[in-house]
Amino acid sequence: MSLPVEDLECPVCCDIFTDPVLLSCSHSFCRECVRLCWETSGSRECPMCRKRASKAAPTTNLALRNLCETVLEARRESSSTEEKEKEKEKEKEKELNCGLHEEKLKLFCLLDKQPICVVCYLSKTHKNHDCSTMEEAVVNCKHELSTTLTSLQEKMDSLKRIHTNSNDTIDYIKKQALKTQQEIKAQFEQLHQVLHRDESERLAALKREEDEKIAGMRDKVGEILEEMFSLEECFNILESELNADDMSLLMNFKATQDRCSSLPLGPVNMSGTLIDVSKHLSNLKYSIWENLNDHLEYTPVTLDPNTAHPYLILSDDLTSLYYSGLSYGCPDNPERFQMSAEVVGMNALGSGSHHWLVETGSNRDWLLGVTSVSAPRNVDISARPENGFWTLCYRDGEFRAMTSPPTALSLATEAHVSRIKVQLDYNNGTLCFFDCSGDDTLLYTFESTFTEMLLPYFYTRSQHPLRVLPENVIVTALRNEVSKHVK
Template structure:
């Protein structure tokens, strides 16, 4: 009977909930006593529904409505308890859920434990299972929270990396244009020199032809004059002719023989055009450097400054703004070469100059970049160290080395297949130290310094070899 009443008949029009201590106004509208008080505290003593003025006396309790509402709430509470109790009981057997199956990860009753479905499964009491499951979920929650924090950090870094990538692209394009401009200047100079050589030869050939024409003109006049004299003698009487014959004959013979050698008068086009591109390319080699190792700027510690051509490095106390990418060394002033070395023999020479604090050698490609570890072979480093005026091979423990002089250059030589990393003084190829090991992964040239004086990878001579087929 009670549950058949519409719920809106038992709902306060102010708080829209089941009446609590309902009161009845003369207009027949009912309200919770506390709801009506709040409305009347505003200063308007009227019905909140129909706005009819209410008497100044306190509104009487609606006992009948109060009893009905309490009965409804009692029924709700009992229904809720039944639902809670139902949740605590097994759906299959109606028994209380006292155990937790560790295999199927679900609460069970004692009957379920002996059934085929869970027979032989490890179980624990519900109280213990709640604690264990909460601990497990807490670990999962922490892992997810860490992952969320990591993703948020990566998201922030990624946004910054977009800006850095754009600046990288602009700087790289600027350096490319600068290097091509240098090559263009060399080509322009060679082009100007080649054209100037043609023009010079043109002027020399034309001047020679003018001199030859001048000589020919003088000879023409001389021959014409001699012809005129001979023709005149032929018209003289016999005695005069004979008297002048010897002089006339000598004059005719004094005319130089014809010079019809016209070779070598034209411009030598072969000299200017033969293998022109190759000859220019050979000259360009004098303006081009080749270094066997190029530094990877994406691995450089923020305090390392690399040259534009990526062949030298030095330390700066003022770190640069660069992204926290995984390839970068974060803990100490290190950088590695661009190309990984996996087989064969390789060498490069590093000019140390006035630098008094450096490590040189090779490192495994997988060495940690976000932790500070000792540069030892067991950690993937094979290096030579110079610090405080002393040379050391970074073995375990480091090996002090004695050298006859402090080299200004160090040659690093790797023979991957033989498993050797050797260091030489390139002046006389004196061996400073050699590591012998077995390499199991690719290696990269390795550099470290905390000096403002640069370490520079020296360029190598370029040898041109002609292949004839």
Template sequence: MSLPVDDLQCPVCCDFFVDPVLLSCSHSFCRECVRRCWETSGSRECPVCRKRASKAGPTTNLALRNLCETVLEARKGSLSSEKEKEELNCDLHQEKLKLFCLVDKQPICVVCHSSKTHKNHDCSTIEEAVVDCKDELSSTLVRLQQKMDNLKRIHTNSSYNIDYIKNQAVETQREIKAQFEQLHQVLHREESERLAALKQEENEKLAGMRDKISEISEEMLSLEESFSVLESELNADDMTILQNFKAIQDRCNTIPLGPVNMSGILIDVSKHLSNLKYSIWENTNDHLQYTPVTLDPNTAHPYLILSEDLTSLHYSGQSYGCPDNPERFQMSAEVVGMSALGSGSHHWTVETGSNRDWLLGVTSASAPRNADVSARPENGFWTLCYRDGELRAMASPPTPLVLTKEAPVRRIRLQLDYNRGTLCFFDCSHDDDDDTLLYTFESTFTELLLPYFYTQSHHPLRIFPESVMVTALRKEGSKQVM
């Protein structure tokens, strides 16, 4: 004889008992239900007979709990069996589902296959479809796992980037103060404004980085949910996989699996330090040194050390923990200038000194930063190379250069005429003002160019400063650069 369902239901919630407890009056309730009743009434009374319960905690009614669990499990098994029997047949024709429509991504019967809906659609057998669908879902699972691994790596690096950004701000602030100290009497106002701009950018970068971390965390949470759903579906029975396949695949296809955009996350150090003294020349009548090209530290290979004023570099042989940001060169010891070169004429001079392993020139702005490519024009590089005592123009093929003077090359001047498509290299190592043309690249430049530097020498390459004279004119308070 079966027990009435009412005897298995809590008098408070009117549902099957969950963790039932037995009071001294012999009435049973869900543990959570009786607790809420006591909290609401303020007294430990039986919700049915109002008899006061003992001070000790109510005991678990093990027999009743086991009985409820047995009945619920039996009901669940019965419902699942009935549902499975219903799902094995087509809802429209009550025929057994023997085919899988490859167009609509759903199981169908033979009558469905002959109908207008699926008549011209490619189909496969249920057995073949299960294998194919599992393979496809497994591939999707692998891609999601790769995305998750990539997000975890970026999330970890992003936390490190916050410390790096703070360190950038500290170092940049120190250099700003050092340069402003030289002209502090007349430049106090300018110094304060630039420090405020740096602080504002630091806050913006940190806020943006925190937002990026939060965004990545949310995306990771979403991926974890999709990952869990996909794993559950792969462990389900074959028919459930086929019936839910389209919905699951549509859900997975909405998840972007491309790389996370982390460009522009670092402080633009060059904006604060590049030609700092020259940029405030209106506040002084002294002669200033101007460097036509300054280096972008956010692009420097981790083994390169840049000077504080961003005008020299040398090779260290060890990494100093730079972030793996997209702008940075990762394959070899390279760095580019911060200012892109376009229409017009541009020139700068590099002092190579005792450095015997270098490449100098220009590179296109879109040249790869994380790939090992030859510094040739077809790859977006126009350079001169000095290595093993030999000077070569890195054309295709490389062209050895014969020096007309016995003294080694110690200073190179680069002259870029963007509109004419020429890049000239001059040897200006000597004091006789007799600059010697070493080589001329001729090309049709189609995008912005960046000054390019490479070295694996501990001896520095230094961008030579130029003297600029600032003279005040009386006409309407204007000034002229001479």
């Protein structure tokens, strides 16, 4: 609770107390005021009640002094604030006046975008400049700034969306990298298994041959030992006969000679006893590659997952697609089709001849063909040549070439078409579609002059997959025949 200012004034000087003292009669005065009063009157009496004060020095009224100092400080701050406000008002008045002519600013130059005074308007500086009143300028400038603010807000909202999408893209990149790493490992593991199996079979064949050769040599060693034993017996008999008397030698001569002549004295056949190393090592890497070839698949067209509509599901090997109807959380990158369930192949085609075979199976809603690399992907347009699309459509049980307008196609047979071959001859400007379910029946041919790179194109709204079929890989070795001429 604050006291009235009158209660804080000294009764002698009628001003705020300065170093107030408290007399025994409970009256307060400034220390200097009460001293002057006592000196003037010659007695130590209270200036108000005339009660005689004690001879001791009057005590300081601490509570009253603190309160007075607070009031004085508040007055000083108030005075300083008022001075600042006055200075601001003066500065504002100066701002409202022309800095060159000190005239009041009443006009706004539309060319220089600044307030001017009448003298400025008549001077050479702003001669022939369009001007408006300050009131009109305020309205126009506010409208312009408001428009700018709206534009900045839209940019800010766009940047926020990009920021959010960027963070989502980082998470998606990590998932992509992990999934791709797993697929790479899986495919290498398949190759490792083939190589390990081939290695085991080749080592087993070598082991079998080693065992067979060693067993054969052991049989030969046994035969040689038997022959050596027989020869040793014959050698002993001959020595014995040679040391016998003449009559005994002659009587046993025929038997001894027959026994010695019955022994096989020819050379031992040692051909084919060694391991056929060349059979195991000759062109070993090439033989391994030929064996791998039986386990390899080459698909002429693989799909680009970064272009697939969010509702499309692609296989791990990027050769098939189907429509799920649910988004799997892919980012909104510029390459992706956003309006329709479309996807394109990885490699752009700019020259030469190309073909790929698509298994449509039970799918009853698809488009196949090619599209130019610059065809828009974030707008809903028809897949027709004027928009950069050359496609064949199958929908509602009918085939249509997507010309302008579409061309209905009638098939010679009513058999279900389950395989479509797309054949592009870029240089000659033709795109052909064939029914490869049976015979390669030509369905339709587009003729055009292609002016930019093309991408294989796929569309479907069916949960039955479209699949690009692999082709056979043929490995051949080129052997150069060198003829030598001897002179």
